[in-house]
Structure formats: C-alpha cells, structure tokens
Amino acid sequence: MPPNILVERRDGVAIVTLNRARERNPLGLDFPDTMQRILDGLEDDLDLHAVVLTGAGSVFCAGAELGKVVHPDGVDGEVQFRFIRGLHKVVQRIRDLELPVIAAVNGAAVGGGAALAMACDIAVASERASYFFAFGRLGAAACDMGCSYLLPKIVGTIRAKHWLLTGATVTAEQGKASGLFVDVVAGDHLLPAALEIAAAIKLATPRRAAAASKLAIVRSEDADLQTCVGYEAYVQTYLFSTDDHKTRLRSLMDQQRRK
Numbered sequence: 001m002p003p004n005i006l007v008e009r010r011d012g013v014a015i016v017t018l019n020r021a022r023e024r025n026p027l028g029l030d031f032p033d034t035m036q037r038i039l040d041g042l043e044d045d046l047d048l049h050a051v052v053l054t055g056a057g058s059v060f061c062a063g064a065e066l067g068k069v070v071h072p073d074g075v076d077g078e079v080q081f082r083f084i085r086g087l088h089k090v091v092q093r094i095r096d097l098e099l100p101v102i103a104a105v106n107g108a109a110v111g112g113g114a115a116l117a118m119a120c121d122i123a124v125a126s127e128r129a130s131y132f133f134a135f136g137r138l139g140a141a142a143c144d145m146g147c148s149y150l151l152p153k154i155v156g157t158i159r160a161k162h163w164l165l166t167g168a169t170v171t172a173e174q175g176k177a178s179g180l181f182v183d184v185v186a187g188d189h190l191l192p193a194a195l196e197i198a199a200a201i202k203l204a205t206p207r208r209a210a211a212a213s214k215l216a217i218v219r220s221e222d223a224d225l226q227t228c229v230g231y232e233a234y235v236q237t238y239l240f241s242t243d244d245h246k247t248r249l250r251s252l253m254d255q256q257r258r259k
Contacts, residue, residue, distance in 0.1 A: 021057025032086025050198035061113025115145035
C-alpha cells in the first residue's frame, strides 16, 4: 500500500504530497504524527532549502476524515482531542520550521485543508483551487487548526468573519485578490510555479538567513516594534559572522570593483 504522504526530494526542494486522492486527501487519524515526523526529518536535511506541500489528484485536502475523525454517533473523546491537538501541533510546526513552506493548492481545500494551506509561508493556486470554510455547515466552529488566527492575519478581520460565518467558498482569483495566493496558474503549471518560487528563495538567500527571516516575520505578528528590532539586532549580528554572508559580500564587492 502506498504511503498516505509522499516525500520527493528534487534539486534541494522537498515535495510533500498528500497521497489519498481516492478519498480526496482527508486528514486521517494518522496524519498529525506522520506529518510531524516528516517535517522533523526535512528540517534535519541540510541539503534542502524549501518545502512544497500539495495534494494528489484533483483535491488539495478535504479536511477531517468523515466517519473516522468525526461521526454522527460520536467518536471517543480522548482520541478526538488528541487528534485535534495533533493538528494544531502540525500548524505550529510548519510555522516554526526553518525551511520556507510553499503550498501548491491544486484543488479544493476544505475546512482544515484550508487551514493547512494558510499555515504555509507562501501559497500558489491552480485555476481549480478554492478554499471552502465548511465548519459551520457541520455544526462545528470555524476556530479550528488556527483559522481564527491565520485568516484574519492574511485577509483582515471583517472579511475573515464574513467568510467563516457564511461558510464561504473562495475561488482562486478571489483568494489572490485577498492575499491568500501570490499567483494563480494553470493546473499543469502549478508544481513548476511552486518550484520556481523555491529556486528564487535559494538564489536570494542562504538557508540560515532564510530561516532567520521567516521566524522573525512569524514572531513579529504578535510583537511590538521594540521587541522586533531588538530581536533583529541579535539575529543580524550573528548572520554577519557566517561564512555565507562573507562569501556573498565578497562576491558583491568584487563585482563592484570590476565595474
């Protein structure tokens, strides 16, 4: 049986694919532990500079697996609670990961699937992509997997309330206009577009500097200016001492002297 999550390494990029296309790539009971183990392993791989997260088939992620994670007759409360906590740990792990994570949203992202994509650092969508905030339609709250935090940060509080409370479906173009996606491309161009972003990151910044930039931005979301610049001062001083900085600086100065 093929694994529920595939990992392919290509030119310094880990392509992580939710691999249950027949079931529309749901978040099953084994997803939190499996994904956390994968992310831990990717962070330890110093040959990587970025991660791309996508789904197999025509759906990015259908959210919680119906009948397993949630059931009309109820599910063991302890199992359910541990699963939900596990999902929250995955969201936090993506945001804490040293590597930039690029969501390549290939189709519908429903409920927790949308939250999973929003936890990523950058998202690019195919023309068929959409976010469906379906929580309330099943009698559940939209405050799941960080939706109540992530969505207002990205699109603003009023629009987030509107979408979450009305169970909205947000198309790819609407998502781009609202800041959810950096671009919308044809389906067969989606993975190349995500890999192009990853390559641009590698060209622009070494892994250690990229990690420092990502984590500083994440920290800044809940910090005041004084806290941010204080943190930046120590991080930047450290980066000025690295070989990556010295090599790139020397190359730039040599180019300027040759002009």
